[in-house]
Structure formats: structure tokens, C-alpha cells
Amino acid sequence: MDHFLYRNGVLHAEDVPVPEIAVAVGTPFYLYSTATLLRHYRLFEEGLAGTDHLICYAVKALSNQAILATLAAEGAGMDVVSEGEYRRALAAGVPGERVVFSGVGKTRGEMRVALAGGIRQFNVESEPEMRALDEVARSMGLVAPVAIRVNPDVDARTHEKIATGRKENKFGIPISRAREVYAEAARLKGLKVVGIDVHIGSQLTDLAPFEEAYTKVAELARQLRADGHEISRLDLGGGLGIPYESQSNAPPPLPTDYCAMVRRVVGDLGCEIEIEPGRLIAGNAGIMVAQVVWLKHGEDRDFLILDAGMNDLIRPAMYGAWHEIVPVIEPAPGAELHPFDIVGPVCETGDTFARNRPMPPVAAGDLVAFRSAGAYGAVMASEYNTRPLIPEVLVRGDQFAVIRARPTFDEIIGRDTIPEWL
Template sequence: MDHFLYRDGQLMAEDVPVAQIAAQVGTPFYVYSSATLLRHFALFDDALSGIDHLVCFAMKSNSNQAVLKLLGDAGAGMDVVSGGEYMRAKAAGVSGDKIVFSGVGKTADEMRLALEGGVRQFNVESEPEMEVLSAVATSMGVEAPITVRVNPDVDAKTHEKISTGKKGDKFGIPIERASEVYARAAALPGLKVVGIDVHIGSQLTQLEPFELAYNKVRELTKQLRAEGHEIIRLDLGGGLGIPYAQASNEAPPLPTDYGAMVKRVFDGLDVEIEIEPGRLISGNAGLMVSKVIYVKDGGDREFLIIDGAMNDLIRPAMYGAYHDIIPVIEPAAGTEQTPYDIVGPVCESGDTFTKGRHMALLKADDLIAFRSAGAYGAVMSSEYNSRPLIPEVLVQGDQFAVIRPRPTFDEMINRDTIPEWL
């Protein structure tokens, strides 16, 4: 569910007409719904009610400060994968004891940054990382709380580029090596083992892979406790998918079903549960709004050339991802539709959002909206072709604010420096 609905023929972002935002902000832009973000966070939080838990928002899906503050104030923790994300979480007012530091390539400087500012735990991904963290923590005279990320060799049945829990993926240590790796962790100074971490992929549309992986983690918990390790916390990662099309046959499980499965699998284990949803909280909470520049006759097809491009929303070019695309002005019932190839202005054939998409007839200056663009949209954008990053807007009820402005050409260009000797 989201809060982007037609009302009196106008697409609304909560109680604000999207066309009104476009008139004031200019296109293209991202717009996020506060109500949708909070509702989706609450769905996960409620799904785990009755057990000790923390829902940590996966910031890699959307790291805008306003979004982080909104969720942090509602009680969310944060899952970060870089020093920059850690600093964003802190700047948004999230306390260190609610920040989980994940990622396969943490540097010593990032470790030091988190230890100085406070961190709930490091999800350690390898033995070399463990040894560096031990050295950093020991040099600072502190103890670093850790989980070890295990790779359970479970097929998440998702896109190969977002699968993270199969043998051969770069993430975690093979689960069959867990005993020796945990023994090494216990022997290193400056480390305190607190739990186990697992994450098998993103955009999962079935519960079966989760349950298979979680059952392996349950057995590992018992084994490690028998070997003398204190396992008080299980970080189960994120990955629950969303439907990218309004009329999709793909219906991912609900957070309530996911929560019931988690409770069933870990019943009686006496552990705190952490989960790290990103896409399901922020995905359907955002639109990318763009304007038609030209409708071009391509002979055997019509091109809808818009002012949004692959540098603004790269998912279709990078993953072949589908986004539902709708006009901002609602077409009348029975309106004729025509197939369009919807493309951007970037000088790449890959700058194609979709081919042969049937839509109501459109013309120059008409507005369209890409649904489900709140996750992995703005965070993956770039200034390719020297196109300024597009604004982000947050709506709450009948008010809206720009939460990341569009830089001017001068601001973009002046970040470069030319050496005196040139």
C-alpha cells in the first residue's frame, strides 16, 4: 500500500497534488510519502511484537537525512554499510546503540569511527576483517561487539546481482566453518561475540528461502552455545520484496507472514531478533516524477523521450527492473492506449526505462510518475553526462518540503579544481 492515489483526476502525494510539486520544484524529482514510510516500518515492528527485537532500516535503500530522522524518531535502528552511512545515521539523531555496521570491506578508519561514536555491533564478514577490528579496538582500549555473518548456501530465488547467500557470493563465511571462525573470534583481544548474522539477498518473493536459512542459523546457535559462545542476538538481514507492478502476479509475502515465520523458527531459543528491511519500507513510499520532452516517431515504434534518465533511476538499465509508470493526470475510463518505448536523454542506448509499454496518449510537457522508486533510486543516482542530481521531496499530509535540492550547474562544476600548473 502507498499514499499516491488519484483524486479528482489528479495524482496526489498524500494530500498534495504531484503537479503542484512539479510546478514549484521542476522535473525530474523524487517524492516520498511520510505516511507510507511510517506505515511500512510499523508493519515490521508489529509483526515481531511479543519478542525482543529491533527493526533496523537498511540505509542503502534510501539515506536521505529527513527519511532517516522520520524513521529514527519512530523507533527504527539503522543498518549501515559505510562510514558515510554511519555519519548520516548519527547526523539524523540515531544513537550508536541502534546502529548495526554491515559490509564486506570495512576499513580500519571506518571501524575507528564507529567505535568512537558508538555502535550496536559489527557484522563481521571475514577473518581478516576480524583481525583488523581486533587490532583497532585493542589500540583504543575498547571492546567491539560482533556477530559473524554466515553464508548458508541458500538460493534466494532472486536476481543474480542481488543474491548474497549462495556459495560463491562474496558475503560472509561458509556456515560449515562457523565453529573455527567463532573460536578465532573468542581468542582475539578487543572483540566480544554477541550473535550471528545472516542475509541471503534482496527482493525475495517467497518465505521458503528465508525459513531454510533461518533453520540453519537456529541449529548453529545451539551448536555455538554448546561450544561456549554467548549468542544473545540474531541478525536476520532483510530482503523481503515488493510488487513493482500494481497488477503484478508476483505477490511477495506480507511482513505479518514473515514475522510469524520468524517467531515459529526461533521459538524457545531466547534470543533478540534484529531485521534489516530497506526496500519494503522505502520502495513504495516514493515516486520519480518526470516530464515528456518529445514524442518521437521511430518508424516501427514511438519513443516517449522524458527528462528523467538512467543516471536518475538506474534500476531498469542495471537490473532490467520493471517500474509501473502512470500519468500524473488520470486518463478517462476507456481512453485509447498506445505502446511507447520510454527513454531518457542520456547518450546511451541503455537509457531505456521500458519498451512497448501501453499508456494513454501523451504529449510534450505531460507528467508521468514511476512508482516504487523510493528504494535504490536517489541513492544510486549520479551526475553522468553532467546532469545535476535531481531533488528529493518529502510530503506529510498537505505539506511538502525539498529535502535535497537540485544543485546548480555552477555548484556541480565548481566541485572540480584545476591545478595551478594547467
């Protein structure tokens, strides 16, 4: 469910007409709903109520400080994968003690920053990283809390570019070697083992892979406790998918179903549970709004050319992702549909959002909205073709605010430095 609905024939974000925002900020732009963000976050809180838990929002999904501050006010922790994301979380008012630092390539510099600023735990991904973190922590006179990320070799049954829990993926330590790695971690004076971490991928639409992975983690926890390790925390990652197609015959499981499965599989271990949802909280809380520039008739197809491009929303080009694209002015009932290739202005054939997509009547100047664009949209955008990053706008009730402004061309070009010899 989201809060982007037609009212009197006009798409609204909560109580604000989308065309009103388009006039104020220009197109294209990203538009987020506070009510939808909070609703999705609270579903996880309700699902884990009564258990010792922390929901750490995956910052990589949508990292604007206004979004982080909105969730932090609800008590959310943050899952970060870089120094930049760590600094964003702190700038948004999240205490370091509620921040989990994940990621396969942490540098010693990033470790120092997080240790100095406070950290809930590092999710350690390899033995070299573990040894480096030990050295850095001891050099600072500190002890770093760690959970070791294990790779359970479970097929998440998702897109190959966002699967992270198979043995051929770069993430984590093979679960078959976990006991020896934990034994080494226990000998390192700069580390304190607090738990186990696992994350098998993103946009999962079936609970079975989660359950398979968590069952392996539960068994490992029992083995590690028998070996003398204090396992008090289980970081179960994120990855629960969202319905990109509103009329899907097989919608993903609900957060309540996911949380019930978590309770059943690992609830008897007495561990604090951490989960790291990103897409499910942010995905359907955002849309991208664009304007039709031209309708172009080709040899065997018609093109709908928009002012938004693959640099603004790269998911279709990168993942073959599907987004529902709807007119901002509601079509008349029974309006005849016409197939279009929906494309952007970027000088790449890959700048294609949809092929042969049936659309109701549209004309140059009309606005369209890409639904389910809140996650991995703005954060993956670029200035390719010297196209400015597009604004981000947040709505709450009948109010809206620009939370990232569109840069000017002078600002973009002014970042370049021409050497003296030129």
C-alpha cells in the same frame, strides 16, 4: 499499499497534488510519502510485537537524513555499510548504540570512527576483518561487539546481482566453517561475540529461502551455545520484496507473514531478533516524477522521451527492473493505449526505462510518475552527462518540503580543479 492516489483526476501524494510540487521544484524529482514509510515500518513492529527485537532500517535503500529522522522517531535502528552512512545515521539523531555496521570491506578507519562514536555491533564478514577489528579495538582500549555473518549457501531466487547468500557470493563466512571462526573470535580480547548474522539477498518474493537459511542459523546457534559461546542476538538481515507491478498475480509475502515465520523458526532460542528491511519500507513510499519532452516516431516504434534519465533512476538499465509508469493526470476511462519505448535524454542506448510499454494518451509537457521508486533510486543516482542530481521532496499530510535541493550547474562545475600547468 501506498499514499499516491488519484483524486479528482490528479495524482496526489497524501494530500498534496503532484503538479503543485512540480511547479515548485521543477522536474524531474523524487517524492516520498511519510505515511507510507511509517505504515510499512509499523507492519514489522506489529509482526514482532511481544518479542525482544530491533528493526534496523537498511540505510543503503534511501539515505536522506529526513527519511532516517522520520524512522528514528519511531524507534528504528539503522543498518549501515559505510562510514558515510554511519555519519548520516548519527546526524539524523540515531544513537550509535542503535546502529549495526555491515559490509564486506570495512576499513580500519571506519572501524575507529564507529567505535569512537558508539556502535551496536559490527557484522563481521571475514577472518581478516575480524582480526583487524580486534587490533583496532584493543588499540583504543575498547571491546567491539560482533556478530559473524555466515553464508548459508541458500539460493534466494532473486536477481543474480542482488543475491548474497550463495557460496559463490562475496558475503560472509561459509557456515560450514563458522564454529572454528567463532572459536578464534572468542580468543580475541578486543572482541565480544554477541550473535550471528545472515543476509541472503534482496527482493525475495518467497519465504522458503528465508526459512531455509534461518533454519540453518538456528541449528548453528544451538551448536555454538554447546561450544560455550553466548549467542544472545540473531541478525536475520532484510530482503523481503515489494510488488513493483500493482496487478501482479503473485505478490510478495506480507511483513506479517514474514514475521510469523521468524517467530516459528527461531522464536524458541530466546534471542533478540534484529531485522534490516530497506526496500520494503522505502520502495513503495517513493515515486519519481518526470516530464515528457518529446514524442518521437521511429521506423518500427514510437518513443516517449522524458527529462529523467538512467542517471536519475538506474535500476531498469542495471537490473532490467520494471517500474509502473503512469500519467499524473488520470486517463479517461477506457482510454486507448499505445505502445512506446520510454526513454531518457542520456547519451546511451541503455537509457531505456521500458520497451513497448502500453500507455494512455500523453503529450509533450505532460507529467508521468514512476511508482515504487523510493528504494535504490536517489541513492544510486549520478551526474553522468553533467546532469544535476534531482531534488528529493518529502510529503506529510498537506505539507511538503525539499529535503535535497537540485544543485546548480555552477556548483557542479565548480567542484573541478584545473591544474596550474593548464
